Amino acid sequence: MFITKYIQEVWGAVRSLATGLRRTMYYFTHHKEIITQQYPDNRETLVLPERFKGEVIMPHDDKNEHRCTGCTACELACPNGTIKVITKFDIKPEGKKKKAIDKLVYHLELCTMCNLCVQACPSDAIKMAQTFEHSVFDRGLLTKILNNPGSKIMDGVE
Amino acid sequence: MFEEQGITPEGDLIVNVGPQHPATHGVLHLVITLNGETIKKVEPHLGYIHRSIEKMCESLSYRQFIYVTSRMDYLSAHINNHACALCVEKGLQVEVPPKAQVIRVLLDELTRIASHELWWGAMAMDIGAFTPFFHAFRERETINDIMEETCGARLTMNFMMPGGVMQDLHPNFQARVKSFIQQYKHKIGEYAELLTGNIIFKNRMKNVGVLSPEDAISYGCTGPTARGSGVSCDIRKLYPYEVYGQVDFDEILETGGDSLSRYMVRIREMQQSIRIIEQLIDGIPEGDFQAKTKAVLKLPKGEFYQRVETARGELGVYIVSEGGTTPYRIKFRSPGFSNLSVLDRIARGGKLGDLVAMMGTLDLVIPDIDR
Ligand code: SF4
Ligand code: SF4
Numbered sequence: 001m002f003i004t005k006y007i008q009e010v011w012g013a014v015r016s017l018a019t020g021l022r023r024t025m026y027y028f029t030h031h032k033e034i035i036t037q038q039y040p041d042n043r044e045t046l047v048l049p050e051r052f053k054g055e056v057i058m059p060h061d062d063k064n065e066h067r068c069t070g071c072t073a074c075e076l077a078c079p080n081g082t083i084k085v086i087t088k089f090d091i092k093p094e095g096k097k098k099k100a101i102d103k104l105v106y107h108l109e110l111c112t113m114c115n116l117c118v119q120a121c122p123s124d125a126i127k128m129a130q131t132f133e134h135s136v137f138d139r140g141l142l143t144k145i146l147n148n149p150g151s152k153i154m155d156g157v158e
Numbered sequence: 159m160f161e162e163q164g165i166t167p168e169g170d171l172i173v174n175v176g177p178q179h180p181a182t183h184g185v186l187h188l189v190i191t192l193n194g195e196t197i198k199k200v201e202p203h204l205g206y207i208h209r210s211i212e213k214m215c216e217s218l219s220y221r222q223f224i225y226v227t228s229r230m231d232y233l234s235a236h237i238n239n240h241a242c243a244l245c246v247e248k249g250l251q252v253e254v255p256p257k258a259q260v261i262r263v264l265l266d267e268l269t270r271i272a273s274h275e276l277w278w279g280a281m282a283m284d285i286g287a288f289t290p291f292f293h294a295f296r297e298r299e300t301i302n303d304i305m306e307e308t309c310g311a312r313l314t315m316n317f318m319m320p321g322g323v324m325q326d327l328h329p330n331f332q333a334r335v336k337s338f339i340q341q342y343k344h345k346i347g348e349y350a351e352l353l354t355g356n357i358i359f360k361n362r363m364k365n366v367g368v369l370s371p372e373d374a375i376s377y378g379c380t381g382p383t384a385r386g387s388g389v390s391c392d393i394r395k396l397y398p399y400e401v402y403g404q405v406d407f408d409e410i411l412e413t414g415g416d417s418l419s420r421y422m423v424r425i426r427e428m429q430q431s432i433r434i435i436e437q438l439i440d441g442i443p444e445g446d447f448q449a450k451t452k453a454v455l456k457l458p459k460g461e462f463y464q465r466v467e468t469a470r471g472e473l474g475v476y477i478v479s480e481g482g483t484t485p486y487r488i489k490f491r492s493p494g495f496s497n498l499s500v501l502d503r504i505a506r507g508g509k510l511g512d513l514v515a516m517m518g519t520l521d522l523v524i525p526d527i528d529r
Contacts, residue, residue: 012357013357016355017356019351020352020356022351023351035299049306051306051307051310051328052311053310053311079222112225112314113310113311119324
């Protein structure tokens with residue numbers, strides 16, 4: 001009685017171990033089902049989804065114009081003080097003064113990619129880029145100015 | 159003083175595990191009093207990853223504070239965000255559009271599966287089985303890819319916001335979730351083959367770390383930890399929020415109270431999550447994904463509380479508002495803290511080698527405990 005039970009237990013144990021090993025052997029011989037990506041080697045073919053939140057950028061068109069009005073809504077929406085909008089006053093041809101951005105300073109090292117600034121922007125001037133290899137050797141390189149030098153605001157954006 | 163010498167007056171040995179220890183999955187420090195190999199006392203020391211999230215939230219607006227909560231229980235980031243969004247909505251008295259409700263529940267359940275997958279792999283690794291980790295990550299990565307496509311991030315999504323969700327679902331979402339369900343059903347058998355049926359695993363889990371239902375209640379355990387002892391505490395069933403009241407799923411209860419029961423609860427819970435997703439994925443209502451809210455949110459004066467079921471248990475969000483744009487006080491009732499406090503109780507009298515298995519089945523996420 002005791003002996004049968006003992007043998008049964010041992011047999012069950014051996015079988016359970018063999019089942020697990022069989023699964024391991026299965027993958028050992030079925031390379032096709034392995035889904036690991038060889039990251040640095042597949043850089044050329046790696047496509048990130050278009051919604052991926054990598055860093056905040058300000059798109060410019062070919063005339064070096066952006067859509068930012070300098071309203072500071074993004075600065076207020078940001079939880080970490082990542083964005084600083086430095087404004088200036090442009091003198092319009094008619095002689096009127098108009099607020100515009102001088103610099104939109106963006107501290108990548110503070111950003112948590114929460115997307116709140118993009119949501120807050122009333123004129124769709126900023127968006128998320130799909131970059132992710134952000135490491136640099138100098139911390140200063142992480143502070144970026146999003147508007148290109150000499151850029152202007154697009155016509156028709158208020 | 160005794161701790162410095164590493165020995166108590168009774169001649170028991172004091173062993174420090176952590177704060178940097180691979181088995182604690184984070185910066186948890188355990189001071190263990192040992193008599194030979196038998197555990198006499200376990201004292202968790204906290205504070206190594208305290209970021210004062212509650213205090214930080216007091217200076218952030220109601221839209222901003224939600225993203226911080228992704229950093230508490232980072233494995234249920236969506237569900238944490240969901241709890242905060244619900245609490246703010248309660249104060250604002252906004253009605254969330256049906257579409258947003260379904261999207262939220264779908265993402266919650268996907269998060270729950272992803273979290274349980276990670277727990278499964280990590281716990282198996284704790285007790286010495288390395289292969290399951292890769293199998294678990296295969297499924298988890300699939301979910302992460304779905305999240306990445308829709309929410310733009312893999313772990314700290316910040317997708318829920320007061321009034322709904324941030325963006326509409328990605329057009330591929332439905333097809334990818336369906337193919338994930340197929341993959342999951344096809345592969346779930348492997349889990350049993352690799353681990354659940356394994357004799358070594360079973361012997362290490364059975365009758366180890368027994369938590370009685372009385373203790374589970376008096377220590378405030380929630381989630382799979384308490385359900386493994388037969389205590390019914392699923393917030394989705396008891397206080398349904400969003401569309402949980404309309405979907406059909408079972409609350410998983412096991413009566414053993416030992417490590418194996420807690421393990422089985424989570425394994426079976428994943429299948430229930432799949433069931434919920436299957437019911438909702440085809441009938442996502444049309445309409446808005448966001449309710450109209452004011453540009454600056456102001457909660458009326460008062461106190462608001464909302465609880466949800468995260469992958470680890472009950473998360474409570476308590477907001478005290480003075481009527482301004484920022485909360486006066488925020489308190490999070492995190493499931494991990496109560497679940498950790500029971501560790502001493504279940505470990506006493508056990509063996510040192512089993513401690514890691516017990517901690518594994520409590521499913522501790524340290525940043526959630528410390529906040
Ligand atoms: S993504 Fe978030 S943290 Fe980053 S700049 Fe925008 S609002 Fe600030
Ligand atoms: S980026 Fe958008 S929100 Fe920020 S200042 Fe420019 S227009 Fe305003």
